Amino acid sequence: MTSKLNTIAEWLKQEQIDFCFLTNPDSVFYVSGFLSDPHERLLGVGIFQSGDPFLVCPSMEKEDAKKAGWGYDIIGYTDIENPWTLIHKLCNDRTKSLEKIAIEKEHMNVERYELIGSLFSQATFLPAEEKLRKLRMVKSESEIATIREACALADYAVEVGCSEIAEGKTELEVLAAIEYELKKKGVSEMSFSTMVLTGQNGASPHGNPGLTIMKKGDLVLFDLGVVVDGYCSDITRTVALGDISEKQKEIYDTVLKAQAAAIEASKPGVTCQSVDLTARNIISAAGYGEYFPHRLGHGLGISVHEYPSLTETNTLLLEEGMVFTIEPGIYVPGVAGVRIEDDVLVTSNGVEILTKFPKELQIIR
Numbered sequence: 001m002t003s004k005l006n007t008i009a010e011w012l013k014q015e016q017i018d019f020c021f022l023t024n025p026d027s028v029f030y031v032s033g034f035l036s037d038p039h040e041r042l043l044g045v046g047i048f049q050s051g052d053p054f055l056v057c058p059s060m061e062k063e064d065a066k067k068a069g070w071g072y073d074i075i076g077y078t079d080i081e082n083p084w085t086l087i088h089k090l091c092n093d094r095t096k097s098l099e100k101i102a103i104e105k106e107h108m109n110v111e112r113y114e115l116i117g118s119l120f121s122q123a124t125f126l127p128a129e130e131k132l133r134k135l136r137m138v139k140s141e142s143e144i145a146t147i148r149e150a151c152a153l154a155d156y157a158v159e160v161g162c163s164e165i166a167e168g169k170t171e172l173e174v175l176a177a178i179e180y181e182l183k184k185k186g187v188s189e190m191s192f193s194t195m196v197l198t199g200q201n202g203a204s205p206h207g208n209p210g211l212t213i214m215k216k217g218d219l220v221l222f223d224l225g226v227v228v229d230g231y232c233s234d235i236t237r238t239v240a241l242g243d244i245s246e247k248q249k250e251i252y253d254t255v256l257k258a259q260a261a262a263i264e265a266s267k268p269g270v271t272c273q274s275v276d277l278t279a280r281n282i283i284s285a286a287g288y289g290e291y292f293p294h295r296l297g298h299g300l301g302i303s304v305h306e307y308p309s310l311t312e313t314n315t316l317l318l319e320e321g322m323v324f325t326i327e328p329g330i331y332v333p334g335v336a337g338v339r340i341e342d343d344v345l346v347t348s349n350g351v352e353i354l355t356k357f358p359k360e361l362q363i364i365r
Contacts, residue, residue, distance in 0.1 A: 004031045004135065005053055011131055012049045012102070019091065020047045020102040020128055023112070026302045027104060027132055028055070034068040035230045036061055042083045042112070051094060056083050088119040102128040133307040137299060138321040143231060144345060147300070147323055150191075150233035151343050151354040153226040157182055158237050158357045161196065161222045165241055165364045171196045171209035174220075182226065191225025191232035191304040202238065202337030205294060205329060216242035219252070219336050220364075225304055232304040234325050235355045236341035239362040248336040251288065252361055255338045258282040258328040259359070262296060266326070266344060266351045272314040279328040280312060288330045297325040300343055322346040323354070 008031065012020055022028055023044045029035045032045050032055055047053045052072045057065055059076035066074070075090060077083040091098060101123045103116070117125065139147070157178050164177040175196040182190075197207045198214045202221040214220060218241045225234040238252065258279035265278040276296040283292045299306035300323050308316050308324060327341030340359055344351040 002031070005047060007135065008047050008131070009049055012047065015100075015102075015126075017100045017102050017126060018049065018095065018098045018123075019100075021045070021087075021116070022047070022104055022128065022132070024104050024107040024132075027107075029230050030132070030136060030302055032065070032068070032070050034065045034070050036064070041079075042077075044087075046087065046091070048094060054090060056087055084115050084119055091120075098123050100124050100126060102126045102131075104128050104132070136301055137307050138319055139301060139323050139345075140321075143301065144321075144323070146229050146231040147233065147343070147345075148354060150226045150228040150231055151235070151356075153182065153185065153187060153228065154224060154233040154235040154343075155355055155357045156185070157194075157224050157226065158222050158235060161220075161224075162237075162239055162362060162364060165214060165220055165239070167215055167241065169214050170211045171198055171201070171214070172211060174214075175209050178222075178224065187226050187228075189227040191227055191234055195221065195223040197221045197223075197337065198241075200334060200337075203331040203333045203335070204337065205331055205339070207337075214241055217244055218242075219244060219248055219338060221337055221339060223339065223341070230302055232300055232302070233343055233355065234300055234304055234327075234341065235343065235357065236327055236329075236339045237357055237359070237362075238338045238340060239364055241364050243363070244336075248338075249361070250286075251330045251332065251336050252338050254283060254286045254288060255328050255330050255340050256359060256361075259326055259340045259342070262326050262328065263342070263344060263351060263353065266318060266346065267349060268318055268320050268346060270318050272308050272310045272316050272318065273312055275318070275326070276310045276312045276314070279326070283328060283330060288332070291330045291332050292328060293331070294329070297327050297341075299324045318346050320346050320348055 044056045054073040056075040062076040105127045160181045164174045199218040201207045221238045223236040262279040295311040297310040329339030331337040343354040
């Protein structure tokens with residue numbers, strides 16, 4: 001088995017868990033190398049303490065799973081077959097009884113939970129999430145290399161966005177230009193819905209781009225990410241269209257100062273809490289504490305939001321190999337919205353910034 005599958009099998013032995021069934025497509029990709037969006041259909045990987053694992057997927061994806069490198073049993077099913085009965089039969093053939101089963105409770109819906117519970121009625125169901133989170137938090141060299149590629153493309157996307165900004169253009173016009181240029185470079189998927197927000201729209205941390213027209217004196221916020229071979233990047237830059245007010249500049253400088261301090265504070269052995277508070281205290285001291293409503297950052301990898309979560313209450317220690325975002329923001333309705341975000345990799349003595357687009361205030365004339 002692969003090292004990831006072996007690690008989970010060893011965990012099952014240590015915890016005396018008979019069987020683990022992973023159903024989150026991100027988790028399936030992590031342990032199998034098979035990247036799929038099954039929509040409403042079931043996708044999963046079953047892992048035992050000993051013996052070979054198996055993968056379950058729609059029959060039409062079996063060959064794709066093999067091409068991705070999966071070399072064990074595959075339960076393929078058609079749209080008129082019940083995959084759960086096939087899973088139950090395979091498990092019964094492999095082992096006499098399953099008394100403890102680990103599943104991803106956060107991902108599994110009630111209907112599926114009731115189905116697996118009825119098939120394995122003697123079993124106790126335990127959460128697998130915590131183990132998966134810990135495994136995925138620290139990236140391998142190959143994962144880091146892929147994330148670097150995704151970050152370089154995110155930098156390019158912001159560069160394209162800045163070149164497209166012009167008075168009279170809409171948010172969606174600029175957004176479309178960014179994604180078109182990325183498609184020309186072979187990018188088929190964004191990490192999340194691209195955000196291009198201008199003027200007062202930028203004061204909504206998760207605003208929706210639309211037909212708002214850009215005008216002189218606006219700040220324009222880009223928040224976007226690119227997926228490369230299943231791994232995400234995530235960058236935010238805020239730029240100015242022409243000259244901006246002193247208040248807008250003050251907000252920008254405060255966010256930039258907070259972000260730089262948080263990056264400087266990040267190193268192995270430091271808590272997520274202290275990194276968050278480093279930025280938060282600077283923003284609060286400048287009088288904008290109430291306008292920074294979200295955590296400082298989040299882990300990044302197969303999912304755009306992974307562990308660790310950089311909050312003011314999380315005492316988890318940073319470790320070498322973690323990849324996460326640092327993205328303080330200030331959002332003052334009617335005045336400005338500014339967020340500056342980088343993806344960083346924890347090294348032996350600090351962090352390496354993976355996203356490279358300049359952070360000094362860019363003024364587009």
